Amino acid sequence: MNSTPSVDRPIPPLESRHGHRGGLPWAWCNLWRNPFGELTREERAELAVVDVAELAAGVQGEKAAVQLIGDCGRGKTTRMLALWRHFPDASYVYLDEDLPCGAIAEGNPLLIDEAQRLPRKVMHRIFAVGLPLVLATHRDLTRALKKAGYRVTTYHLGDTNDARLVLESANRRIEASRLGPGSVPNLSLQDANELVSRFGSDIRGIEGYLYEQVQNQAYSDGEMRFVDCVRKGRGLYL
Amino acid sequence: MAKCDLSIVLEKDADFIYDGGGTIRGKVRVDVDQNVKCNGLEVESGWKTHGRGNVATGNFTSVTLFEGEWVGGQVVEYPFELPVGDWPPSYHGHYLNIDHCIDARVKIPWGFDPKASVPFLMRPTCGPEAAVSEKSTKAGAFVATFVGVFMLIWCSGFLFFMAQNPLSLVCVGIFPLLFLGGYAVKVWLPKYLLGEVTCELSQTVVTPGDSVSGELVVRPRKNVNVNAITIDFQAREVCVSGSGSNKTTHKHVFFEQAIELEKATTLQAGQERRFPISFALPSDAPYSIELPSNRLVWATTMRIDIPRWPDWTKEIALQVLPSGEPLDPSARPQATLRGTDAPSSLASEGEITFAETANYLWSARENPDQLEALVDAVTGLSFRLEAFIERRLLYAGTEDPHLFKGGYAVWAHFGEPPLPLVLYVPQELGDEFEQLGRDRWIGQGTVVGWDRRHQRLQIKLETR
Numbered sequence: 001m002n003s004t005p006s007v008d009r010p011i012p013p014l015e016s017r018h019g020h021r022g023g024l025p026w027a028w029c030n031l032w033r034n035p036f037g038e039l040t041r042e043e044r045a046e047l048a049v050v051d052v053a054e055l056a057a058g059v060q061g062e063k064a065a066v067q068l069i070g071d072c073g074r075g076k077t078t079r080m081l082a083l084w085r086h087f088p089d090a091s092y093v094y095l096d097e098d099l100p101c102g103a104i105a106e107g108n109p110l111l112i113d114e115a116q117r118l119p120r121k122v123m124h125r126i127f128a129v130g131l132p133l134v135l136a137t138h139r140d141l142t143r144a145l146k147k148a149g150y151r152v153t154t155y156h157l158g159d160t161n162d163a164r165l166v167l168e169s170a171n172r173r174i175e176a177s178r179l180g181p182g183s184v185p186n187l188s189l190q191d192a193n194e195l196v197s198r199f200g201s202d203i204r205g206i207e208g209y210l211y212e213q214v215q216n217q218a219y220s221d222g223e224m225r226f227v228d229c230v231r232k233g234r235g236l237y238l
Numbered sequence: 239m240a241k242c243d244l245s246i247v248l249e250k251d252a253d254f255i256y257d258g259g260g261t262i263r264g265k266v267r268v269d270v271d272q273n274v275k276c277n278g279l280e281v282e283s284g285w286k287t288h289g290r291g292n293v294a295t296g297n298f299t300s301v302t303l304f305e306g307e308w309v310g311g312q313v314v315e316y317p318f319e320l321p322v323g324d325w326p327p328s329y330h331g332h333y334l335n336i337d338h339c340i341d342a343r344v345k346i347p348w349g350f351d352p353k354a355s356v357p358f359l360m361r362p363t364c365g366p367e368a369a370v371s372e373k374s375t376k377a378g379a380f381v382a383t384f385v386g387v388f389m390l391i392w393c394s395g396f397l398f399f400m401a402q403n404p405l406s407l408v409c410v411g412i413f414p415l416l417f418l419g420g421y422a423v424k425v426w427l428p429k430y431l432l433g434e435v436t437c438e439l440s441q442t443v444v445t446p447g448d449s450v451s452g453e454l455v456v457r458p459r460k461n462v463n464v465n466a467i468t469i470d471f472q473a474r475e476v477c478v479s480g481s482g483s484n485k486t487t488h489k490h491v492f493f494e495q496a497i498e499l500e501k502a503t504t505l506q507a508g509q510e511r512r513f514p515i516s517f518a519l520p521s522d523a524p525y526s527i528e529l530p531s532n533r534l535v536w537a538t539t540m541r542i543d544i545p546r547w548p549d550w551t552k553e554i555a556l557q558v559l560p561s562g563e564p565l566d567p568s569a570r571p572q573a574t575l576r577g578t579d580a581p582s583s584l585a586s587e588g589e590i591t592f593a594e595t596a597n598y599l600w601s602a603r604e605n606p607d608q609l610e611a612l613v614d615a616v617t618g619l620s621f622r623l624e625a626f627i628e629r630r631l632l633y634a635g636t637e638d639p640h641l642f643k644g645g646y647a648v649w650a651h652f653g654e655p656p657l658p659l660v661l662y663v664p665q666e667l668g669d670e671f672e673q674l675g676r677d678r679w680i681g682q683g684t685v686v687g688w689d690r691r692h693q694r695l696q697i698k699l700e701t702r
Contacts (some may be wrong), residue, residue, distance in 0.1 A: 023253055023359055024337075025330050032357050033288040033335065038479045040293045072484070091629060096481060102691050103660075104633040105649055122633050129632060179357075211290065215332060 025218035045081035070157030073204030161201035185224035244354035258324030291477030366559035428550035445561035592621035600655035
C-alpha cells in the first residue's frame with residue numbers, strides 16, 4: 001500500500017514557537033488576527049469609511065428616501081450598516097434571496113438591504129407607511145418610490161472607491177486587529193494605488209487579495225508586505 | 239474620547255496553554271481620564287472565530303467586577319478568576335481560526351462603552367462526547383426529506399402535464415431529467431459493472447495519532463479493467479461568508495494523503511476481491527470542528543478508477559476528537575456552551591416561572607440543539623411575563639402563522655437576561671400597545687415557538 005502525504009499542513013496551533021508571542025500567527029507584527037477576514041456587522045459599521053452625515057441628510061423628514069445602487073462589493077451593505085449605527089432608532093433588514101421575505105420592523109429610518117427582492121405587495125405596504133427609507137438595491141426603485149410620494153436621492157456606488165478610501169479602510173481594519181501597545185503594519189498609498197489599478201472599485205476583491213497576502217505571512221517575521229510583485233497561487237503580476 | 243481606558247493582563251505568559259475546563263486568572267486595569275459613573279465593569283471568558291467565515295462566537299462565564307464611580311486620574315486594577323471553556327479548541331489555519339479570549343467592557347450610561355480583549359490558547363481536556371455535533375446528521379436528514387418530497391411533487395406534476403399536453407414534457411421534464419441523468423452516471427453506471435461494493439472502516443470516531451483500518455470488498459458482475467483503487471484521505475477547512483446571494487463557501491485542503499490499494503488490474507467477474515485498508519492520522523491532527531459557518535472536516539474518499547466509465551466513489555467522514563478523560567460534570571463551570579439538558583421541571587406547567595425559562599434559553603442561545611429542546615419543552619405553556627417593547631413590525635413575514643386576525647406583532651425583550659421576544663398582539667390589546675410606545679408591558683402569554691432567523695422566542699399574548 002503506497003501513500004503520499006502532502007506537505008501543505010498548518011503549523012499545530014498548540015506548539016509554542018520560539019520568538020512567536022503566544023503561538024498566534026500574526027503576533028510577530030502585533031496583530032491578533034488577519035485584518036482582512038470576515039467581520040461582524042457591528043464591526044463593519046464601526047470601521048466603515050463613509051460620509052454618514054451626507055447620507056443621513058437625505059433621509060430627514062417623512063417620505064424621504066436614499067437609494068444606494070451598485071454592483072457587488074462596492075460598499076452598499078457597509079454604508080447601510082454605518083447608517084444603522086448612526087441612527088439610534090433605525091432598523092435594518094437584509095432580504096435573503098433563497099428565503100421568503102421575513103419580518104420587517106419599523107425604524108427611523110428603515111434600512112432595507114437587497115431591496116429589489118421586496119415582493120410587490122410588501123413593497124407597497126412598506127412605502128405606504130411613509131417612513132424615511134434607505135434602500136440598497138441592484139435595481140432602480142425610483143418610480144415605485146415617487147409613486148408613493150417619496151423624495152428620492154440616489155447614489156451610484158463605485159466611482160468614489162479610490163486609493164485613499166482603500167488606504168483608510170485597510171488601515172482601520174489593521175488598527176482594529178491590534179494585539180497590544182506598539183506599532184502595527186500600515187498599507188502605504190503606493191500599495192493602495194497598485195491595488196486600485198488592479199481591482200478598480202471592487203473593495204471586496206481587494207480585501208480578498210489582502211487576506212491571502214497576510215495569510216501567506218503567518219508566523220513570519222520582518223516586515224509585513226501587502227502587495228507582492230509575484231503572488232503565490234493564482235499569479236498576480238504587478 | 240473614552241472616559242477611561244481598559245487593558246487586561248493575564249497571570250501567565252502569552253504563550254501559556256490553558257487546559258480546557260481549567261481556570262484563567264488576571265487583572266483588568268482601568269486608567270480613568272475623567273470622572274465617570276460605571277454601571278458595570280464586566281469581564282467574560284469566551285471564544286471567537288476569525289478568518290474567511292462569518293464570525294461565530296460563544297461565551298462561558300461573565301462576572302461583574304465593579305459598579306460605582308471612578309474619579310479622573312485614578313488607576314485601578316481588578317483581579318478576576320474565570321473558568322476556561324473546554325470546546326472548541328484553539329486553532330489557526332488558512333480560512334479558519336479559533337481563539338479563546340477574555341473580554342472586558344465598562345458600561346457607561348449615555349456613552350460608548352470602552353472595551354478590551356486578550357486572546358489565549360486552550361487545549362481541550364474533555365472527552366469526545368463534549369465535542370460531537372449532531373447538526374450535520376440532522377441537516378443530512380432534512381435535505382434527504384426535502385429532496386424526497388420535492389421528487390414526489392415533481393413526479394405527480396410530471397404525470398399530470400404529460401396527460402394534458404405531451405409537449406409540456408420539454409418544459410417540465412428537462413431539469414429533473416438532467417438531475418436523474420447525473421445521478422445515474424454517478425451511481426448506477428459504476429454499480430452496473432462492479433455490483434454491490436462494500437467499504438467499511440473499523441472506526442469513524444478517532445483521536446490524533448490513531449490508526450484506522452477497514453476493508454473494501456468488490457465482486458464485479460463482469461470482467462472490469464481498473465486504472466487504480468485508491469483512497470484520498472483529506473482534511474479541509476470549510477468556511478461560509480455572507481448569506482443569501484452573497485453567500486460564498488471557502489474551502490482549503492490542508493492535509494491530503496493518497497493511498498493506493500491496487501494498481502492497474504483486471505477484476506474478474508464473480509470473483510470476490512478484498513482490499514485491506516490501513517492508514518494513520520498525524521499525531522498533531524487538528525480536531526474535527528462544527529461551528530456556525532465554520533467547519534474543519536476529516537474525510538476519506540474511496541475511488542475505483544474505471545477507464546472510459548464513471549468512477550465508483552464513496553466518502554466516509556471521520557470525527558477526530560479529543561481523547562482526554564471526560565471532565566467531572568460537577569467540576570464544570572455553570573455556563574458552558576453545552577450546558578445541561580432541559581430540567582425535568584420544564585415539562586410541567588405551573589412549576590417554572592418565565593424568568594427561569596428566559597434564563598435557560600439565554601444560557602443555551604449558542605447551542606442550537608439544546609435551544610430547540612428547551613423551546614420544545616416550553617411550547618404551549620402559558621406564563622405571566624414582563625416585556626420591554628422595542629418596535630412594531632410593519633410586516634411579520636409570510637411564514638409566520640401566529641398573527642391574530644386584525645392584530646400585529648412587536649419585537650420586545652425580557653428584562654434580565656435580555657432574551658429577545660416576538661409578541662403577537664391581539665386586536666383587543668392594540669390600543670394598549672399603541673399607548674405603551676417602548677415601555678414595559680406585563681401580562682399573560684403562551685409560548686408558540688422560536689424565530690430562528692431573528693433568534694427570538696415567539697409568544698402569543700392573551701387578553702385579560
